[in-house]
Amino acid sequence: MSGKRTAALVGNPNAGKSALFNALTGARQKIANYPGVTVERKAGRLVLPTGEPVELIDLPGSYGFDATSPDEEVTRKVIFGEFVGEAQPDVLIVVLDASNIEQHLVFAQEVLELGRPTVVALNMVDLAERDGLVIDPAALEQALGVPVIPTVAVRRRGLPELAQAIAAAEARAESDPKDHPRPHITLPERRLAANNIAKGAILSETRQHRLHARMDQVLLHPWLGPPILFALLFVIFQAVFAWATPFADALEGVVAWLSELVTQIIPAGFVQDLVVQGVLAGVGSVVVFLPQIVILFFFILVMEATGYMARAAFIMDRLMASVGLSGRSFIPLLSSFACAIPGIMATRSISDPKDRLTTILIAPLMTCSARLPVYAVIIGAFIPATTVGPGIGLQGLVLFGLYVAGIVGAMAAALVLRRSVTKGAASGFIMELPKYQLPRLSDLLIGLWQRAWVFLRRAGTIIFTVTVVLWVLLSFPKAGPGESQINASIAGKLASGVEVLVRPIGFNHEMALALVPAMAAREVAVSALATTYAIDASDEDAAASALEDRLGSRWTLPMALAFLAWFVFAPQCLSTIAVARRETNGWKWPAFMLAYLFGLAYIFAGLTFWTATALGL
């Protein structure tokens, strides 16, 4: 046989497949989507002891071939060689969690029934031994009829032996390319066999006080569990905003330095303007959020790797159920506080399609980091820095209120959506609570790098394109003498159209103008306002440093509050819309998302303006 050889890791969720995958391939990984579906395809290069490279695929975790989620469907099709555009793996590596051997042997038997060249990795043997469970791999090998290699992925134990076994299985497959299917048995029979096989392979078992049971006594305690979770979330948000600042400042410095450099290298004119005002200003304003996203994902990855995330979902399930969702939606919504894009992508683990759709539709209501610059500037300009209680500043309170408004809005939206457009049977919540584990630093770093790379790639493509288009719209046609460039530009004309619509809710021309480029990304509103008011000013340096003062003298308080209310709801982020389109396979739901969120933004900005005006603020 010729062509690229492939091997695939299969097994239950929580078998430690990804850790094994990372240990076998190192950082040589390629992450993409399977064609046509939104399931991540993780592939990497594994060099066998023979020196021959094989492509190793990490298939989504699965409990069996009668799949219920899109992820498991992919696993089944790839193993059966039915996935169009994906070669059937030459060797299957079944990953078993030694500390949960009976359960994992059920799916293992289903895989072995296919008669494909298979190797079994008996993973996490150290965790099993910590729980007092010692398993004899030789007995398991005899019972299963395929090689069984004990491994500890996180300590790189058993990896050369596993690679050796993969090479041997591949060599056997090459000399005898036919499958040797075994008789098909039913699930109860498989479970019975699994218990018997395990019984025969367990050398000793001492009933110890299992660590994870004791930790759950505290972390899932009815009175202690929720405060611990909320305290943790509080620490995470503190960290996201406090730790990110120096890094964001440094990135801003780099962008400024690059602009300076480009200004010196490229002669003044069209190209320089495009690069400095268009590319660097636009892409730079988004890249500065990278530190916040990395920090939030660091915590999310730690929560996932330790096994605490499933407990968080358990604790939040009751609250989510009250609006028709389940604890599974908690993880995507938590990610959405950094950025709705990874949040929407994380909805893939939700098996119920209506549940998943609802979560995608409300994810943009979580206050993402792109709203912060807008909130910060407006609050700084209009809300006095007074205290309303010991240690509680009025500005911070308003910011907190905006976060709460987003959460309440999202919950209310979910409640309504689940009773109308995404109506269906109340979704259940069935989730394995995995054992607690210490995360391994290199797994965390690989995960962080992947998230950061996805974000940067997006900034380099979608945001780059949009920014350049907007810059062109703002720069042409050139203004005549005595006329402001922005008013003369195509974008300025668009703003005049928008202004007619937003005048009733208290927005002026400059606000309407800021909304147009902010369609690309919310934070662009700040730079748009800065540019607009800077053009009006005779002294540009003073203007740039005093946007807040300028806003304070041009806007009334009701106008400012209405502007804040608008950004709680408005789906002003092209990337989010693009991701929603990809994840829902069409324009229907992104269009719906735009319509209902702009509708809410309009209504609530209006209500805020009229109420504030009536109160004489």
Place this chain on the structure above:
Amino acid sequence: MNLDALPTGRRARIIAVDWGILAPEEATRLRALGIDSGAEVEIAHRGVFAGKDPIALSVGRMTVAVRRSHARAMEVEELAEAAR
């Protein structure tokens, strides 16, 4: 007795499951996790907040979160302390 009525920390065996009242995907998922007739289970934790929902079941060497509505579909018999 249905599983939802089982006091926390007592072991019981599932003797019958009314699969008809569960969604098909949920039934598949529960069976895949070994929550089926004949399985020995124990309620390890009951949910927080009002309603005590969801519940964490110990089954085999695993802990699995399910809703009370799932537990109510399962008939169990309590196992004597000596059988532990």
